[in-house]
Amino acid sequence: MRLQASYGQAWAHFKMRDEARTIQLLSDPSGDFQRAAQASTNDALVVDGHLLLAEANSNKKEYRTAERILTELAGRNPAPELDWRRQYLLSLNALADQRPEDALKTATNLVALASNTNLLNRPVLHAN
Numbered sequence: 001m002r003l004q005a006s007y008g009q010a011w012a013h014f015k016m017r018d019e020a021r022t023i024q025l026l027s028d029p030s031g032d033f034q035r036a037a038q039a040s041t042n043d044a045l046v047v048d049g050h051l052l053l054a055e056a057n058s059n060k061k062e063y064r065t066a067e068r069i070l071t072e073l074a075g076r077n078p079a080p081e082l083d084w085r086r087q088y089l090l091s092l093n094a095l096a097d098q099r100p101e102d103a104l105k106t107a108t109n110l111v112a113l114a115s116n117t118n119l120l121n122r123p124v125l126h127a128n
Helices: 002-015 019-027 032-039 044-059 063-076 080-096 100-116
Strands: none
Touching: 002 019, 002 032, 002 044, 019 032, 019 044, 032 044, 044 063, 044 080, 063 080, 080 100
16 A cells, blocks of 8 residues: 555656656655565556656656666566566667667667567557
8 A cells, every 4th residue: 555655646746747746756765665665575456656757757867867767676576568678768768868879779678679569569658
C-alpha cells in the first residue's frame, strides 16, 4: 500500500511537471518509496518508479543521472515491457544529451527486443 501511494504521489507531481518534487519523492532514501522498494526490488511498481525517476531527471537535463538510473535498472531483470520502456528512455535520454550514436544503438535494441519478445503484438507498444 505504501509503495502504491508513494508512486502515485510522485506520478501526480510528474504530471504537473514538478520534476524536482518527483525526484525528491522517489530518491529520498528515508522516503516511503525507497523504503518500500527495498522490500520488493523486482516489483513492477518499483521498476515503474525508477523509470519515472529517470524520466524526471532527464526532463531536468540531468542526463547522466537518468542514464545511471536506467543502467542500474537493467540489473533488476525487468519484465520485457518494462525493459522496453527502460531502453526507450535510454534512447530518448541519449538523444536529448546530444549523443545520437548512442540513441541509435539503443533504438536498434528496441526493435530487436520488441521482435524477440513478441511485444509488437501488445497494446502497450501500439500506443507509443
